[in-house]
Amino acid sequence: MLSLIRPLGARPLPGLEIANSAGGKPLLRDVHHEVLDNGLRVFLIESHEVPVVSHWIWYTVGSRDERSGETGLSHFLEHMMFKGTADFPKGSIDAATARMGGHNNAMTSQDYTAYYFNLASDRWAEALKIEASRMTGCLLDPTEFESEKKVVIEELQMGEDEPWRPLWQAVESASYRIHPYHHPIIGWREELERLERDTMMDYYRRHYAPDRASLIVVGDVSPGMAMDQIRETLGKVPSSGVARAQVLQEEEQQGEQRLELAFPGQLARCAMAWHTCRTGERNDTVLDLASTLLSSGKTSRFYRGLIQGREIATLADVYNETRLDPGLFWVIAEGKPETKPEVLEAALLEELDRFVADGPSEEELARAKKQILNSFFFSLETVSSQAQRLGSAEVLAADGYKVLERYPEELRSIQGPEICEVLASYLRKSNRTVGWSLPKEATQ
Amino acid sequence: MTVRDTNVGDTKIRLETEKRELPNGLTLLAARKSSAPTVAMTCSFELNRLHEPEGKAGLAHMLGQTLDEGTAKHSSEDLAELVEGYGGHLSAGGNGATVQFAVEDVDVAADILAEVVRTPTFPEKELKRAQDLTIAEIQSDLDEPRTVASLAFRKMVYGDHPFGRPAKGDAESVSSLCREDLIGFHRTWCTAGNAVLVAVGDLETARLLDLLEHRFHDWQGTSPAYPEKPYPTDPSESVAQHIQQDKSQVQIFLGHRGIRRMDPDFYKLRVMDHILGSGPGFTSRIARKLRDEQGLCYAVGAGITGSAGREPGLFSAYIGTSPGQEQQAIDGFLAEMKRIREEPCTQQELEDVQAYLTGSFVWSLERNASLAGFLLRVERFGLGEDYLDRLPELIRAVTAQDVMESAHKHLHPDAYYLVTLGP
Numbered sequence: 001m002l003s004l005i006r007p008l009g010a011r012p013l014p015g016l017e018i019a020n021s022a023g024g025k026p027l028l029r030d031v032h033h034e035v036l037d038n039g040l041r042v043f044l045i046e047s048h049e050v051p052v053v054s055h056w057i058w059y060t061v062g063s064r065d066e067r068s069g070e071t072g073l074s075h076f077l078e079h080m081m082f083k084g085t086a087d088f089p090k091g092s093i094d095a096a097t098a099r100m101g102g103h104n105n106a107m108t109s110q111d112y113t114a115y116y117f118n119l120a121s122d123r124w125a126e127a128l129k130i131e132a133s134r135m136t137g138c139l140l141d142p143t144e145f146e147s148e149k150k151v152v153i154e155e156l157q158m159g160e161d162e163p164w165r166p167l168w169q170a171v172e173s174a175s176y177r178i179h180p181y182h183h184p185i186i187g188w189r190e191e192l193e194r195l196e197r198d199t200m201m202d203y204y205r206r207h208y209a210p211d212r213a214s215l216i217v218v219g220d221v222s223p224g225m226a227m228d229q230i231r232e233t234l235g236k237v238p239s240s241g242v243a244r245a246q247v248l249q250e251e252e253q254q255g256e257q258r259l260e261l262a263f264p265g266q267l268a269r270c271a272m273a274w275h276t277c278r279t280g281e282r283n284d285t286v287l288d289l290a291s292t293l294l295s296s297g298k299t300s301r302f303y304r305g306l307i308q309g310r311e312i313a314t315l316a317d318v319y320n321e322t323r324l325d326p327g328l329f330w331v332i333a334e335g336k337p338e339t340k341p342e343v344l345e346a347a348l349l350e351e352l353d354r355f356v357a358d359g360p361s362e363e364e365l366a367r368a369k370k371q372i373l374n375s376f377f378f379s380l381e382t383v384s385s386q387a388q389r390l391g392s393a394e395v396l397a398a399d400g401y402k403v404l405e406r407y408p409e410e411l412r413s414i415q416g417p418e419i420c421e422v423l424a425s426y427l428r429k430s431n432r433t434v435g436w437s438l439p440k441e442a443t444q
Numbered sequence: 445m446t447v448r449d450t451n452v453g454d455t456k457i458r459l460e461t462e463k464r465e466l467p468n469g470l471t472l473l474a475a476r477k478s479s480a481p482t483v484a485m486t487c488s489f490e491l492n493r494l495h496e497p498e499g500k501a502g503l504a505h506m507l508g509q510t511l512d513e514g515t516a517k518h519s520s521e522d523l524a525e526l527v528e529g530y531g532g533h534l535s536a537g538g539n540g541a542t543v544q545f546a547v548e549d550v551d552v553a554a555d556i557l558a559e560v561v562r563t564p565t566f567p568e569k570e571l572k573r574a575q576d577l578t579i580a581e582i583q584s585d586l587d588e589p590r591t592v593a594s595l596a597f598r599k600m601v602y603g604d605h606p607f608g609r610p611a612k613g614d615a616e617s618v619s620s621l622c623r624e625d626l627i628g629f630h631r632t633w634c635t636a637g638n639a640v641l642v643a644v645g646d647l648e649t650a651r652l653l654d655l656l657e658h659r660f661h662d663w664q665g666t667s668p669a670y671p672e673k674p675y676p677t678d679p680s681e682s683v684a685q686h687i688q689q690d691k692s693q694v695q696i697f698l699g700h701r702g703i704r705r706m707d708p709d710f711y712k713l714r715v716m717d718h719i720l721g722s723g724p725g726f727t728s729r730i731a732r733k734l735r736d737e738q739g740l741c742y743a744v745g746a747g748i749t750g751s752a753g754r755e756p757g758l759f760s761a762y763i764g765t766s767p768g769q770e771q772q773a774i775d776g777f778l779a780e781m782k783r784i785r786e787e788p789c790t791q792q793e794l795e796d797v798q799a800y801l802t803g804s805f806v807w808s809l810e811r812n813a814s815l816a817g818f819l820l821r822v823e824r825f826g827l828g829e830d831y832l833d834r835l836p837e838l839i840r841a842v843t844a845q846d847v848m849e850s851a852h853k854h855l856h857p858d859a860y861y862l863v864t865l866g867p
Contacts, residue, residue: 049479051455052806082725091732094725099796101455101803103724118807120455150739157692158742158764163587264690265587267580298524311573314580336580367529374531377546380480382810440690 027376027408031390031401032223036231038239039211043390043401044226045218047383053124053219054383056116057131058391060214060244061207063185064110064324072187073195073203075108076152080200081115082106083144085130086137090144093130100126110181111324112395118384121220128233131215135208135237145197153193156186163265163437164332171271171435174257175328179250209240214394218387249325250275257433262440267314268335269437270345273328274426276320280397285410286422287320287329292368293360293419294318294351299367302333305351312339312347324396329426341436356423359416369411376408446829455806459832461819462649466636466661473642473819474652477812481547483645484812485554485656487561488540488820491633492755493606494671499620501606502578502613503629504538506571506621509578511536513570516563520570527556536560538611540639542813547646550655554643558659561634566626579615589695590764593865596687597697600861601758603676637666640823642816675701675756679859687865694770694866698777699760700856705752705825712850714749715842718797719789720780720851721746721761724804727796729784734763734776741765746777748854754824759855767867774862781857788844802836 032044062074084090097104102119104127117127159165169184176182186192215234217226253275263269277283295302295318302316316333331352335344360368379385390401397403447460460476496503512534513520527534530552532545541560545553585591595610602608612618641660643652678701703713721730722745734740744763751757761777809815822831 047479049477050457050806050810052810091726091736094727095796098724098727098800098804101800101806103804103807105725120803120806122455147737147739151735151742154693154740154764154766155742157766160692161589161764163584263587266583267587297528298520299528304521307577308573311576314577314584334584336576337583363525363529367525367531370531371528372531374546377480377482378544381477381482381812382479 027373028404029380029386033401034227036210036235038235038237039209040230040234040237041214041394042227042230043214043216043394044221044223045386045390046221046223047218047386048220050383051121051220052118052383053121053217053221054116054118054387055124055127056114056216056387056391058112058114058214058216058395059208060111060212060395061113062109062111063183063187064180064247065207065245066180066183066187069191070195070199070203071183072152072185072192073200074113075185075187076149076192076195077200077204078106078108078113078115079148079152080140080145081134081138083148084139084141085133086139087133088130090141096126096130108185110185112392114391116384116387124217124219124221125229125233128229132233132237135210135213135234138204138208140197140201140204142197145200149192149195152186153189156189156192159186163263163267163269164271166263167261167269167271167435167437170259170261171273171433172328174259174435175253175273175275175433176250178248179325180247181250181323181325206240206242209242210234210237211239211241212244214391216387216391216394218390219383247325253431253433255430259433259435261435261437263437264440265437266439267337268339268341268344268439268442270331270333270335270341270348271435271437272331272348272432274428274432275326276329276426277322277326278324278398279322279327280393280399280403281322282410283422284320284322285407286414286419287322288372289365289368289411289414290355290419290423291318291320291329292371293364294355296368296371299364301351301355302348306333306344306347310347312336312344316348322396341438345434352423352427356420356427359420362416365416372411373408455803457806457809460649461829462653463829464653464657466657468636468661468663469666470636470660470663471640471823472653472656472660473640473823474649474656475644475815475819476647476649476652477644477815478646479810480812481646482544482812483547483550483553483643483647483652484542484544484816485557485641485643486540486542486813486816486820487557487639487641488824489634489638490670490754490824491539491638493609493611494673494755495629495633496606497625499617500625501609501617502611503621503625505611505613506574506578506618507626507629507634508537508539509574510566510571510626511541511560511564513574514565514567515559516565517559520567523556523560526552532556534560542816544813550645550647550652554655554659561639562660562663564630566623566630568623571621571623571626575618575621578612578618582610582612582615582618585610585612589689589691589693589865592687592689593695593697593863596685596865597699597760597861597863598758600683600685600863601699601701605673605675607755633667635665635667636660636663640820642819644812644816644819670754678856679861682858682860682862684862684864687863689865689867691866692766693764694767694864696763696765696770696773697760697863698774698860699746699758700860702748702757702759703752703854704756705754707752709850709854710749710752711838712842712846713854714801715794715797715839716784716847716851717747717749718801719793719847720784722750723797724800727800729780730761730777733780734773738772738776740769740773740776746780770864770866778857781851781855785848785852785855785857788848791844794842794844794847798839798842801839805835
């Protein structure tokens with residue numbers, strides 16, 4: 001849950017970083033929660049140290065909700081949300097944000113689409129007006145639609161040239177045969193090219209409504225006044241009454257899958273993925289611990305075993321990417337120029353096997369727990385990282401943001417044998433997909 | 445101690461800062477920040493590629509790779525266990541080190557910082573490993589088309605000047621580094637006389653300064669004068685280079701040598717940048733035209749002040765676009781460079797950018813580490829303790845005429861370097 005966030009953004013985004021108590025401060029601040037009559041779920045956290053506010057709206061729509069023929073719609077629509085509404089013509093949302101000394105951006109994942117504004121606290125309510133306008137009033141101007149389609153295709157091509165993205169995508173698509181996680185967030189190129197404006201309008205009307213959204217406001221606000229402002233704006237948007245549709249669930253994988261990509265580059269890169277669980281389940285927390293133990297920092301198993309010890313990899317990482325529906329446990333590694341792919345793969349699997357067989361030492365386990373809990377403290381440094389953590393938990397976990405409240409206790413209760421047992425249940429050969437991206441010359 | 449209520453634009457923030465000069469020449473800075481129970485401490489040296497001896501390209505980078513690989517008190521493994529056992533972070537780089545810890549562990553944080561910057565031992569085994577890893581990473585960088593194009597662009601602009609080469613060096617220079625190189629380099633440049641220390645976190649500033657003073661008061665040494673090296677003369681006409689690679693997009697860098705941070709035109713150019721190509725979202729001319737109107741790209745931007753440091757940075761315009769659209773993109777860059785040099789911007793553009801630059805500054809001070817970085821720059825460039833108060837006025841004083849004149853002086857649409865990488 002904590003690790004891999006790689007949704008697609010409306011514009012290039014620097015790496016996103018994503019809490020009991022320290023110094024008298026709690027891991028998590030109190031959350032004020034209300035559900036408005038129109039179904040909008042509102043979460044407020046007061047933080048008055050700096051007069052700023054981070055304002056996020058999370059829609060329960062993502063590439064998971066796209067049907068065949070309309071892949072890429074969620075992300076493309078996110079782009080279009082900056083291209084004009086009835087009240088905010090094209091360019092005016094960015095211009096207004098900049099004039100207010102603020103920042104905005106948006107991101108689309110498999111499971112959600114989120115939009116944020118970081119603004120000074122005396123003007124944050126502007127964000128409410130903008131979001132109320134584009135919740136139902138996005139114009140989707142046909143000329144802008146065609147122009148932005150070109151931008152999205154450029155984004156897709158940019159991804160094709162990156163050493164990792166094609167490999168991740170190939171492994172992900174192979175891992176999900178039935179579930180819509182099979183298709184890329186950005187969409188299949190040909191479907192994107194064929195997409196029509198009316199299809200997008202239909203999709204927008206189906207999925208954008210207050211009863212499909214969560215509003216997170218963190219910062220220098222007083223809940224009473226903030227709630228009044230929210231009721232006056234987003235509170236007036238009518239609900240759709242359309243629930244999120246069910247999607248086909250993935251069947252159990254029946255054997256190891258392997259794939260190989262040729263990349264015009266120099267180094268060999270490996271990505272392996274095992275099917276796991278949903279965000280917020282106890283096993284998710286177990287997997288957070290496992291991924292920290294395996295690859296976080298210089299004391300981790302992978303660093304000590306593969307980078308420091310055998311010196312065969314430039315990087316070796318583990319990501320616990322759980323989702324609304326069962327997600328993936330990723331192992332990725334880049335071999336040194338002289339490392340043979342089969343040697344690196346065998347070494348990765350050996351490290352995993354040894355870890356599953358022996359489990360972490362008491363010391364390792366304590367260290368990993370401390371690292372994870374401290375990450376909650378570090379995220380208190382910015383209002384936006386608190387808002388992001390709350391929002392993603394709310395839209396991904398079955399019982400929403402409550403998962404954060406029980407997380408620290410759950411984390412502390414997990415011991416070595418449980419980690420081994422859970423990992424052993426997932427890291428089976430028949431449950432994995434192994435992908436290699438190899439230098440083009442080596443594949444010919 | 446200075447406690448000031450500062451108006452950053454029209455956002456009022458309270459900043460408690462304190463500065464202490466020690467008898468050994470060391471400057472200590474501290475700021476209190478109470479949003480999170482955390483602390484960040486940085487030791488920064490004035491150190492870059494200019495300081496590397498002939499044939500030792502990558503030495504400063506290697507110093508950063510090995511500062512935390514063993515000290516007089518701890519082996520590499522023990523140090524990692526200590527830091528991570530506290531759930532802290534230690535990062536070292538070519539110009540110093542930073543620790544980030546929970547505030548309850550502030551003593552350990554300060555101990556580790558002092559140990560790492562004062563008593564690194566550069567063990568042979570760890571050095572060899574870091575060299576091999578760096579050489580592999582140099583190869584890995586070559587798989588990123590944007591990085592390859594950007595390195596080629598840098599080489600064109602700076603030529604044989606040390607800033608023309610990658611910070612990591614090359615395989616040959618990196619293999620040639622030995623333990624004595626690092627020991628000597630550290631002894632020469634990592635001294636009290638060449639360092640500034642900053643601590644930011646949820647503690648009284650006096651206490652933060654005491655913690656640093658206790659660990660650094662007996663640190664001695666001064667460093668030689670800052671080495672200067674001449675830059676190649678700028679081209680009299682444009683020079684282009686194409687790198688053939690089988691890719692979906694063409695990577696384009698266009699530009700030339702930029703300005704130093706202390707250039708008197710810095711603030712004028714800061715405003716110019718945001719009108720031209722560095723504004724947020726699609727508010728700048730280049731992003732609006734090339735992305736929003738023409739749909740040429742996903743990533744695009746241009747600017748001259750972002751890279752300005754003690755040494756001159758780059759003016760660069762970047763775009764990634766489909767093959768066949770290169771000329772349209774290049775023409776777009778040049779047209780906008782010419783326009784901003786020859787026509788005053790509109791009053792609206794000017795006021796919007798001034799409002800953004802003054803109002804958004806508060807966001808760059810949110811994290812402990814970024815506030816530490818800000819205080820460090822204020823110290824390094826002698827911007828003055830009242831800098832934060834003066835900043836809005838410096839931005840607001842810029843006129844449309846200033847923008848045009850500074851663009852005219854510092855942008856060269858008739859004599860630039862161009863790198864294209866793609867099919």
